[in-house]
Amino acid sequence: MTSVETTRLHSTTGKTASTKPKSWVPTVLIGVAVAYLGLVLYIPALNVFVQAFSKGVGPFLHNLTEPNFVFSMQLTVMLALIAIPLNTIFGLCAAWAIARRRFPGRTFLLSVIDLPFAISPVVAGLMIVLLYGRQGWFGGWLQEHGIRVIFAFPGMVLATAFVSMPFVAREVIPVLEEAGADQEEAAKTLGASEWQTFWRVTLPNIRWGLLYGLILTNARAMGEFGAVSVVSGNIAGTTQSLPLFVEEAYKQYATEAAYSASVLLALLAVVTLVLKEILERKTRIKDAD
Numbered sequence: 001m002t003s004v005e006t007t008r009l010h011s012t013t014g015k016t017a018s019t020k021p022k023s024w025v026p027t028v029l030i031g032v033a034v035a036y037l038g039l040v041l042y043i044p045a046l047n048v049f050v051q052a053f054s055k056g057v058g059p060f061l062h063n064l065t066e067p068n069f070v071f072s073m074q075l076t077v078m079l080a081l082i083a084i085p086l087n088t089i090f091g092l093c094a095a096w097a098i099a100r101r102r103f104p105g106r107t108f109l110l111s112v113i114d115l116p117f118a119i120s121p122v123v124a125g126l127m128i129v130l131l132y133g134r135q136g137w138f139g140g141w142l143q144e145h146g147i148r149v150i151f152a153f154p155g156m157v158l159a160t161a162f163v164s165m166p167f168v169a170r171e172v173i174p175v176l177e178e179a180g181a182d183q184e185e186a187a188k189t190l191g192a193s194e195w196q197t198f199w200r201v202t203l204p205n206i207r208w209g210l211l212y213g214l215i216l217t218n219a220r221a222m223g224e225f226g227a228v229s230v231v232s233g234n235i236a237g238t239t240q241s242l243p244l245f246v247e248e249a250y251k252q253y254a255t256e257a258a259y260s261a262s263v264l265l266a267l268l269a270v271v272t273l274v275l276k277e278i279l280e281r282k283t284r285i286k287d288a289d
Helices: 003-019 025-052 057-063 067-100 106-113 121-132 139-144 153-163 166-179 182-189 194-223 226-232 242-251 255-288
Strands: none
Touching (some): 067 106, 067 242, 067 255, 106 166, 121 226, 153 226, 194 255
């Protein structure tokens, strides 16, 4: 082929590529996704903020000082402060056992950890009632000893711990499997104890995955409604968490208080997303290194 023919071929190919019509499919798909998110997420979330501040900042701040709201917020924080350490300990133990050992029932344990993802929170609350309620399996013994679980704080702790159980384990397991056990075995060979190996080798390797799991656990614990609603009785000033306060205030036509509390829960979600993005970037940087 001569140089003239080659030039003509390149010219024809370039002209064909440049005149080829662009596909409209990506644009349509992006438009559908944006419209769907707008109807389901963006517009409702924006409406919550608009309604909360419709009468100004003063009424919004006043709603945040109401006794029932303050109690609900304190109770929600207490539930999270108890559920997070419990699930952290369980998650680390389960993740280490699953990632470092092969034993009968390992697959079953993985399935049990995922159970809160598969079961409706309302069903989880009902399970707790059937176990610890007055007519439940352990209800008679608890009643004889004056221990109240259902419609009390212990039942709310159980429900919160159950629904937020999988996050730490599920985030730490893949990190442990990816890191491998070589560094841990080397530390033990050099004379490090099990605790020293965990604190100085294992924990630094899994710290980003662990923090990610803690953030998700906290968000689920503070935002849980279904399971806590079943076991708590939703008694204002006694067993009413912040999500339950939102529902009750709206039912009682105290819409300003409901929207104000919803704003706090929405801000919690935003903070969770920001921290999640920061941790994901740190994780990507670590993987790149």
